[in-house]
Amino acid sequence: MLTRILRQPVWREVIMIGGVVLLLATAIPQLLYAIGQGFRVGLLGRFMALGIAALGIDLIWGYTGMLSLGHGIFFALGGYALAMFLLLQLPAGKLPEFFSLNGVTELPWFWQPFSSLPFTLIAVILIPSLVAAIVGYFVFRNRIRGVYFSILTQAALIVFYNLFNSQQKWINGTNGLKTDSAMFFGKVVSSIEVQWLFYLLSLFGLVGAYGICRWLTGGRFGRLLIAIRDDEPRVRFSGYDPTGFKVFVLAVSAALAGIAGALFTAQSGIITPNAMDVSFSIEMIIWVAVGGRGTLVGAIIGALLVNFGKSVLSEQFPAFWLFFQGGMFLIVVAAVPDGLVGWAGRTWREWEQRSSRKSATYPQIDLDENLHREKTQTEKLHNSGK
Amino acid sequence: MERILNIQELTVSFDGFKALNDLNFSLDRGELRVVIGPNGAGKTTFLDVITGKVKPTKGYVQFKDRSLRNFSEDQISRLGIGRKFQTPRIYQKLTVRQNIELAGNPHKSLFGTLLGKKSPTNQRQVADLLGVVGLEPKADILAELLSHGEKQRLEIGMLVAQSPELLLVDEPVAGLTDEETAEVGQLLLNLSADHSIIVIEHDMEFVRQLSAGLGSQPENRVTVLHEGHVLCEGSMAEVQKDPQVIAVYLGSEEQH
Structure with missing residues (x-):
């Protein structure tokens, strides 16, 4: 059994x-x-949250061929949604501290629903995916793809960055929202218990995200994504309209980035417009490239490896981390274009092939009995000759 | 005989250059028509207009008495027009079987693809098609590992999997060996039993083979395109005797 x-x-x-x-x-x-x-446990929790975002990037880039340079938007939207909820866990009638500094005396309307946990949980998923779906629909319907899509996502990122950065009054602008001293079910967010809870949530979130991506990419739908990646115009002539498929995976990917942003914010204690820094969105691409795009495990391993590398190396050589990161990206792109997991998988298959002595391209040769008999005879002759 | 395709006064111009110029064409259900013409005659543009890739500047294309002007490529494909490209366009990173399954998927909407179940009939159809195009032993290897000729056959298989009523086949034997050419020719002849087919071809030897295979059926006709319009239409023998055709096409072929 x-x-x-x-x-x-x-x-x-x-x-x-x-x-x-x-x-x-x-x-x-x-x-x-x-x-x-012990502090590495906290880091691990954060990096697992980033792994969720990496899975989303892999889904649209590794499988569907859409390189988004703007996933920081969705990450930040998720992060801000949760931060707003945490900041509103106050005694009745009180406002988050920064409002009084900016002369706001009444809670703005768009903050109000975030005092509810169910609303916030839905918002963390739904707001990023709606933004992605709306942008994606107009972009894909007009058949904008490839590098033009990438440029558009980066431009959108800068728009959102400036929008959030300039709203000093409503969302504390550049300073962002600090959540570590906020309360969560009667405990301070930065306490060990709450942090351990978010560690576990990140772990299970990562497993759930992996499951969803595995289900999406495993069957016929996933093969269609690969077909869109490799030859989108051809997919149309097979009778599929790629627009809906691309909008859908972009929305799923944005939702994953939103969840990642929320979990990361709760563990790092702050969300600022810097989450929409151009370099952070590009880092997400690097995680997936290093781990191996087109393999889900690769995205997770890449996110963990690059971020742990970042924290260890920047402790030792604070000035040099960016050089390491750039160098690593160049080496991966030049030497192992399908990433660490892709490379490992390829090596394993080659080794397996060699040991089983089957040919990849001509299965009928292996099936042909006459050829098989001849082969064993030649081998016998060869061996007895020795 | 019912008309499956009817094209009237079709003009396509790109920045003033007329790739198709006042073209009239019609095809009966069940017919296998070969379209020939020298380079630049507008053969590929002709297919582009039928499949919705290019919109006509003037004139119309009717498929089963329905104008195709307002349909997109994927809608036209679902109406029942399948196309095979000049250079084989298959999904390289999928296996042979997956290529055919994707083309033959009966649910082509987003949620149909995601949630639709594989039916046993569908699986049987895929297995049958693998046999028809002779790729059974290679069903589970990546399509990128196939030879050029096998890729051509796979794409024909994908085309048939879509179960179209009208097949548009663009130079199916380009770059094939004589033996492979004969195989593809036989495959097309077999398919013509229950499909309407337009074959665009450059290789006169192959056109003769197709004509010979069909025998002297009345629907066995050849259309010659030249500078975006129909130069002449008739049986292979008639076309070969036509002085205009000899001048623009066959004549220049015979010279070398």
């Missing part, structure tokens, strides 16, 4: 993921605390 379950790839994957989740929820944090690296 158990062996039969183990033989099915789906169950093998489920068991493997379960194992990794168990380790990340128990042994790994314990181990980090034991060796005096």
Whole structure:
């Protein structure tokens, strides 16, 4: 019974993921605390949140071929939504502190619904995906794609950055929203209990996001995304309208970035317009490129690896992190264009092929009995000759 | 005989250059028509207009008595017109089977593709098609690993999987060996039993093979395009004797 379950790839994957989740929820944090690296647990939680955003990037870039340089927008929208909720957990009649500095005495209308947790949770997902769907619809309907799409997303990013940065009165402008001293169910957000809760939420969020992406990319829908990536005009002649498909995956990807932004904000204690910095959106691309685009595991590994590399290296050589990051990106693009996981997968398949001695392109040769007999005879002759 | 395709006074101009010039053309249901013409005669533009890639400047294309002007490429494809491109355009990073499955998917909407179930009939259709185009042993390898000739056959398979009523086939034997050319020719002849087909061709030898395969059926006709309009139409024998055709096309072929 158990062996039969183990033989099915789906169950093998489920068991493997379960194992990794168990380790990340128990042994790994314990181990980090034991060796005096407890602060890395917090980092791990944040980076898992970034992994969710990386999955979204992989979905649209690795699978569908749309390179978005503006995912910071969706990340920030999610982050601001949760930050607004956290800042509103105050005794009745009180306003978040920064309002009084800006002379605001009454809660603005668009802040009001964010005092509700269910509304905020829906907003974290729905606001980014609606913005993405609206922008995406007009862009894709007009058949704008490739590098023009990338430029448009970057321009949109700068628009949103300036919009948020200039709203000193309503959302505290450049200073952003500080959440670490806010309250969450009677506990300070920066307390160990709340942080551990968000660590677990990031972990399960990442698993959930992986599951959704796995489901989307695994079947016929995922193969259509790949077809759109490789030859979009051809897809039309096969009878599909790519617009709806592209709007849909862009919206899913934006929702994932929004969730990532919310989880990250709760753990880093602040969200500012800097989340819409051009370089941060490009970093998201780097995570996926390094890990391996077109492989979901690659996106997650890339996000964790690059960010841990960033934190370790910038502790040792504070001035040089950007050089490392740029160098790493160049090496990956030049030497392993399909990323670490893509490279590992390719090497493994080649090794497997060589050991099984099957030809990739001519299966009928392997099936041909005459050829097979000749081959074994030649091998026998060859061996006896030795 | 019912007309499946009817084109009247079709003109397509790109910045004043008329790729198609006052072209009239019609095709009966069940017919296999070969369209020939020298380079630049407008053969590919002709297919572009029918499939909605290019909109006509003047005139109209009717498919089953319905004007195609306001339909997009994907809608026209779903109406029942399938197209095979000059250079094989297949999805390189998908397997042969997945290529055919994607083309033959009966639910082409977003949620149909996402949630629709594979029906047993559909799977049988895919398996049958793999046999028809002779790619069964390679069904599960990536399409990019196929040879040029196999890619041509795969694309014809994808075309048929869409179950179109009208097949538009653009130079299906370009770059193929003689043996492969004969195979593709036979495949098209088999398909012509229950499809209407337009074959655009450059290779006169192949056109003769198709004509010979069809025998002397009355619907076995060849259309010659020249400078964006129909120069002449008739059986292969008639076309070859036409002095105008000899002058613009066959004549220049015979010279070398």
